[in-house]
Amino acid sequence: MLVRTVKEMKSLARNFKREGKSIGFVPTMGYLHEGHISLMRCSKKDNDITVVSIFVNPIQFGENEDLDRYPRDLERDLQICKDEGVDFVFYPSVDEMYPEGFSTYVEVEDLTDRLCGAFRSGHFRGVTTVVNKLFNIVQPDRAYFGEKDYQQLKVIQRMVKDLNMDVEVIGCPIVREKDGLALSSRNKYLSERERESALSLSKALFEAKKMFEKGEKNPEKIISEMKKIITSYPEVKEVQYIEIVDPETLKPKKEVERGDIIAVAVFVGNTRLIDNIKI
Incomplete structure (x- = not known):
């Protein structure tokens, strides 16, 4: 069932709560792929009701980013949700989410200062604000996020903990x-040659993991080898960052340990791609 208004979604959520039903929630920006489907399946397994939101959130895009050209295909997304047995798709308009006079934002400090946050000013403020709103509207017991956006996951977990959200x-x-x-809606932007070069991210990450397993614990040596691999591909235009960080604080490590996260952000052609791997 397609739900377009905050009022209707809140009313449905209240009714499910009254009936004692658990709500699982998968927030997305649409143009769904197998990664999103895996989240839906987790939610279906754990909860009585599954809600998927589709909302391209304008306040998490910076100047000169891809808000206007971000891929959209509601009909296709609805069919995927139907095939996966999703109960409700929440599809609000921008005006519905940010009515005239909207002026309240949620910001997580520190965790957002590094990795993607160092290059995308205001991005995580936009993410935490919209996710906070969506949690208030859908009232989920559980919400599912992909680990590809690892920093986003940790930021949202921190927000939920700090604000005592249920x-x-x-x-x-x-x-x-x-x-x-790694699956991403932005992979649609890649030409055939660019897609070939996009493989540099995962190849470098898997090589880094191998280096650690063979005993290398010096982050500089691992990062240097990763950079060599990534920049050897012709369509790679910029390596924005390669970092090995603590899985909770996201601070760079001086010595690599099991459980650490290796994260990368790279421009392949004009498309910014991110990926990570856990040691």
């Missing part, structure tokens, strides 16, 4: 193509 935020594993490319 929702469990669950991270689900990265879903990859057979050749290793």
